[in-house]
Amino acid sequence: MTITETQMLDLVGHRFPGGHYRIEHWENWLLTDCTGAEQLPDGLVHPIALFHVPILGSRTSISELFELCGADGPGSVGLESYDWEYLRPLLEGIDYHVEGGISEVDRRTTDDGQVYDAVAFTIELLEGDTVVARVTNRWRFRRAQA
Amino acid sequence: MNVEVGDDLPPWTMPSVDPARMKTMAAILRDPYSVHWDREANARLGLPGRVINQGPLNLGYIVNMLHAWAGAGSVRRLTVSFGRPVLDGECVTAGGRVDSIDEGEGERRAHCRIWLELDGEVVVSGTAVVAVSSASSSATIHS
Numbered sequence: 001m002t003i004t005e006t007q008m009l010d011l012v013g014h015r016f017p018g019g020h021y022r023i024e025h026w027e028n029w030l031l032t033d034c035t036g037a038e039q040l041p042d043g044l045v046h047p048i049a050l051f052h053v054p055i056l057g058s059r060t061s062i063s064e065l066f067e068l069c070g071a072d073g074p075g076s077v078g079l080e081s082y083d084w085e086y087l088r089p090l091l092e093g094i095d096y097h098v099e100g101g102i103s104e105v106d107r108r109t110t111d112d113g114q115v116y117d118a119v120a121f122t123i124e125l126l127e128g129d130t131v132v133a134r135v136t137n138r139w140r141f142r143r144a145q146a
Numbered sequence: 147m148n149v150e151v152g153d154d155l156p157p158w159t160m161p162s163v164d165p166a167r168m169k170t171m172a173a174i175l176r177d178p179y180s181v182h183w184d185r186e187a188n189a190r191l192g193l194p195g196r197v198i199n200q201g202p203l204n205l206g207y208i209v210n211m212l213h214a215w216a217g218a219g220s221v222r223r224l225t226v227s228f229g230r231p232v233l234d235g236e237c238v239t240a241g242g243r244v245d246s247i248d249e250g251e252g253e254r255r256a257h258c259r260i261w262l263e264l265d266g267e268v269v270v271s272g273t274a275v276v277a278v279s280s281a282s283s284s285a286t287i288h289s
Contacts, residue, residue: 031174034167035206036160040218047209047221051202052175062177074180075191079201079228081272089219 002144003070005107008117011068015101016123021057022095023049045090051082053090054123054135057098068102069119069141080118080138088132090125097126103136115143147216149256149278155242158211163199165234171200199232204270208260211240216276222255226272230264238264242274253277 023045032039032046040046055061071077090096100123107117118138125133168182180187181198188196205226212221232238242260249255256278262270 027174030170034171034174034203035210036164036167037206037210037213040213042219044218046206047224048202048206056176062175062179066179074187077179081227082201082205082224084224086222 002072003117005117008069008105008107008119011102011119012105013101014068016058016060016099016121018097018099019057019059020095021053021098021125023053023090023092025092028092043092045092047084047086047090049090050084050086050133050135051137053096054098054100054125054133057096057125058100058123059098065119065121065139069117069139071141072144076142076144078140078142080140082138083136085134086132087130087134088127090133094127096132098123099126100124104138113145115145117141117143147279149244149247149254151244151246153244155211155215155244155258155260157239157241158207158214159237159239160207161237163203163232163234163236163238165197167203168197168199168234171203175200175202193233196233196235199234199236201228201270204228204232204238204262207238208240208242208262208270208274211242212258212260212274212276215242216256216278220277221274222277223275224260224272225274226260226270229269229271230267232262232264232269236264238262238269245273247278254279 028045103122104120109115120138122136124131172182240262242258244256244258246257256276258274260274261268
């Protein structure tokens with residue numbers, strides 16, 4: 001096992017640096033196209049932007065999260081769940097303030113003995129002082145047996 | 147828009163998950179995880195010749211189904227869990243059903259079960275809260 005349960009539990013409360021993110025039209029266009037949908041009207045951002053915008057806007061990255069949580073390589077990380085709240089629709093060209101961190105870690109063992117850590121991170125997008133979106137994502141980090 | 151508890155949402159199908167779109171998505175996400183674009187690396191994981199679709203894209207098909215039903219900008223909350231991965235070339239269909247309707251923040255909101263199916267197997271499932279009209283309009287409510 002490359003990372004201990006104690007090391008993982010110590011990650012709870014870890015805060016990302018925080019920052020700002022502006023979703024540009026080209027980025028939203030490509031994102032929407034990737035889903036196979038027609039482009040949205042009125043500068044509306046496709047709701048799945050709530051995956052990467054919180055991560056990148058809070059000044060972390062998928063790579064950093066993998067490293068922080070001791071990912072064991074390709075195939076060792078999986079998605080568990082998302083909880084995404086849209087208090088206002090997201091729009092292109094708005095400078096969102098983004099902040100958050102790791103909110104929960106739980107080491108679990110499956111029925112067939114596979115050990116994994118369920119890691120949740122919670123991040124908010126704000127426009128001024130107003131929270132406009134909130135995400136909690138849970139990823140599974142599977143651990144190799146010793 | 148008439149919405150009733152028990153309504154089935156019109157399904158939305160992605161006939162063939164496109165590996166080229168996974169590459170674009172990986173770039174947008176700054177996702178270095180090679181399972182989405184490197185077939186040779188995936189061969190070592192037991193997926194020879196295949197790449198794995200990104201979870202947000204799987205959820206995106208569900209969002210597209212909700213938009214087609216209730217309009218862009220209507221999604222208020224998505225809570226989902228993920229089952230088995232979706233691979234390039236597979237056909238998936240998003241669906242949903244209205245479980246309840248209430249009012250909040252000056253609008254009528256449908257609380258829906260949502261899912262993504264692949265060959266009859268649910269690979270993403272959860273719930274969505276969707277604005278179906280302003281509270282002053284006349285959505286039909288049966289509880």
